[in-house]
Amino acid sequence: MKSQSLQEKIYRSFEKKSNNFFETIGGLTEFTILFFKNVFKPPYEVDQIRKHMDILGIQTFPIVSLTGFIIGLVITMQTQPVLVRFGAEAFLPGSVGISIVRELGPVITALIFAGRVSSGIGAELGSMRVTEQIDAMEVGAVNPFKYLVVTRIFACTFILPILTVYVIFIALFGAYVAVLLVQNMSFDYFTGAVIKSVEFGDAIPGIAKTFVFGFIVGVVGTYKGYTATNGTEGVGRASTTSVVVSSILILIFDMILVKITLWLWPTI
Amino acid sequence: MVIIEKLSKSFGSHLVLDEVSLKVEEAENLVVFGRSGTGKSVLLKCIVRLMEPDGGNVSIFGKDVMGLGIDELNELRQQMGFLFQGAALYDSMSVRGNLDFPLIRNSHLTPKEREMRIKDVLEKVSLEEAIDKMPADLSGGMKKRIGLARAIITEPKLMLYDEPTTGLDPITAKEISKLILDLQKELKMTSVIVTHDILCAKIIADRAVMLEDGKIQYTGDITELTTSKDPFLKNFFSDELIEEIGRK
Ligand SMILES: Nc1ncnc2c1ncn2[C@@H]1O[C@H](COP(=O)(O)OP(=O)(O)O)[C@@H](O)[C@H]1O
Ligand SMILES: [Mg+2]
Numbered sequence: 001m002k003s004q005s006l007q008e009k010i011y012r013s014f015e016k017k018s019n020n021f022f023e024t025i026g027g028l029t030e031f032t033i034l035f036f037k038n039v040f041k042p043p044y045e046v047d048q049i050r051k052h053m054d055i056l057g058i059q060t061f062p063i064v065s066l067t068g069f070i071i072g073l074v075i076t077m078q079t080q081p082v083l084v085r086f087g088a089e090a091f092l093p094g095s096v097g098i099s100i101v102r103e104l105g106p107v108i109t110a111l112i113f114a115g116r117v118s119s120g121i122g123a124e125l126g127s128m129r130v131t132e133q134i135d136a137m138e139v140g141a142v143n144p145f146k147y148l149v150v151t152r153i154f155a156c157t158f159i160l161p162i163l164t165v166y167v168i169f170i171a172l173f174g175a176y177v178a179v180l181l182v183q184n185m186s187f188d189y190f191t192g193a194v195i196k197s198v199e200f201g202d203a204i205p206g207i208a209k210t211f212v213f214g215f216i217v218g219v220v221g222t223y224k225g226y227t228a229t230n231g232t233e234g235v236g237r238a239s240t241t242s243v244v245v246s247s248i249l250i251l252i253f254d255m256i257l258v259k260i261t262l263w264l265w266p267t268i
Numbered sequence: 269m270v271i272i273e274k275l276s277k278s279f280g281s282h283l284v285l286d287e288v289s290l291k292v293e294e295a296e297n298l299v300v301f302g303r304s305g306t307g308k309s310v311l312l313k314c315i316v317r318l319m320e321p322d323g324g325n326v327s328i329f330g331k332d333v334m335g336l337g338i339d340e341l342n343e344l345r346q347q348m349g350f351l352f353q354g355a356a357l358y359d360s361m362s363v364r365g366n367l368d369f370p371l372i373r374n375s376h377l378t379p380k381e382r383e384m385r386i387k388d389v390l391e392k393v394s395l396e397e398a399i400d401k402m403p404a405d406l407s408g409g410m411k412k413r414i415g416l417a418r419a420i421i422t423e424p425k426l427m428l429y430d431e432p433t434t435g436l437d438p439i440t441a442k443e444i445s446k447l448i449l450d451l452q453k454e455l456k457m458t459s460v461i462v463t464h465d466i467l468c469a470k471i472i473a474d475r476a477v478m479l480e481d482g483k484i485q486y487t488g489d490i491t492e493l494t495t496s497k498d499p500f501l502k503n504f505f506s507d508e509l510i511e512e513i514g515r516k
Contacts, residue, residue, distance in 0.1 A: 127359075134354040139316050140371050141342035 125225025
């Protein structure tokens with residue numbers, strides 16, 4: 001009946017039901033637009049953002065540390081014999097370093113982050129939705145989209161790159177340990193070799209794309225949670241579908257972003 | 269005080285509210301009866317625009333709710349309290365956090381004044397000792413009390429209750445009903461209470477209406493409704509199961 005601005009619409013309970021893929025994409029797009037409409041408007045909820053960044057960091061720190069180390073170790077163990085076969089063993093630190101910085105570090109961290117965080121956000125907001133806590137906030141004249149959604153998306157977007165940088169270092173350390181298992185190499189020599197072959201053009205796009213991945217995790221988790229319906233069952237579904245959808249989107253966007261980077265900064 | 273005119277709401281092809289009209293006078297306690305799933309919660313949610321009705325008008329304190337922009341709507345909402353069926357306490361916050369939240373967001377009180385306000389409402393609902401508990405550690409009745417405390421902490425002029433006693437044992441249900449009535453008198457609020465608990469209604473109601481088939485079917489004071497000879501009302505209020513149901 002009355003025309004509704006997007007801004008007003010966010011105060012409404014989202015009355016969507018379907019889990020249809022295209023509706024999900026449509027909903028995520030709408031959510032993204034609402035995010036940008038709200039993120040620049042005060043109040044900025046800085047305390048909430050900081051709180052969520054702390055929580056997300058602490059939640060994922062142990063698992064990304066372990067994964068990063070193992071991935072670095074394993075990829076080196078796998079690469080080493082291949083390079084030996086081609087007589088290119090000297091390139092080991094460099095080639096492993098490039099794989100980790102450009103691709104493995106960012107994507108593995110993002111996927112782990114998606115598994116841990118977007119399911120958590122989906123479940124948390126989903127249970128707030130079905131127990132009417134979001135409605136309560138809304139009738140309490142607080143904008144729940146801003147308070148619950150914008151803060152979490154923001155926190156995800158900025159914590160993932162930080163985690164990624166950390167994971168890259170841990171993975172390189174894992175790589176060094178793997179090198180040590182088969183040959184003697186000083187740490188200085190190893191890091192020197194990595195630094196020599198990994199260029200700025202490798203590191204920047206690798207880390208830059210994690211902002212996008214973090215944003216995806218935040219948007220998908222909050223969207224699924226915020227629009228959850230059907231009681232506890234809906235909460236479970238919000239949690240699991242968040243992981244699936246955000247993981248797929250991360251991989252799709254990775255493909256697109258890699259293509260764009262290669263086009264902008266061709267590697268010789 | 270509250271005037272609802274021809275309010276309609278459907279979900280898909282399911283018509284839940286069919287041109288409901290209703291008037292609530294100032295300082296009145298109006299009970300809305302209705303069976304489960306008749307749209308009582310939908311009615312309350314349309315009044316505060318948690319849901320957007322398909323048609324009709326709601327006017328509160330003389331303001332046309334459906335025509336308000338979001339800022340004006342929020343201003344109006346600050347003069348209203350809503351007790352949700354499951355209390356809807358924020359489960360990431362303690363009781364203190366729950367009560368402080370509306371004050372932090374919507375008042376200019378100093379921390380000291382807020383603390384006093386919190387103590388004061390907790391005393392009103394007789395749960396001073398629960399101040400540092402988390403919602404998960406509270407019983408159903410305690411949750412309702414805290415939900416009530418949170419709703420009245422901003423001193424609303426209009427209170428909406430969604431099944432305040434459902435799911436509670438009879439004694440707790442009576443206590444909550446009595447508490448609602450006492451607060452009502454003390455704070456001179458207008459209230460709309462949605463319920464199917466007859467005892468609760470008998471304690472609280474000044475006037476009652478029956479929602480059925482998407483429409484307000486009966487209006488009257490509580491004894492009129494409960495002693496009515498109408499087969500539907502008889503079936504609703506009587507202890508015995510009456511086979512023949514009055515209406516479809
Ligand atoms: N968000 C929704 N989407 C679809 N149907 C709904 C929604 N909310 C309520 N309904 C339907 O509206 C009817 C009335 O619901 P409700 O107002 O919750 O009943 P009650 O009187 O028990 O509070 C029910 O049949 C319910 O299935
Ligand atoms: Mg209900």
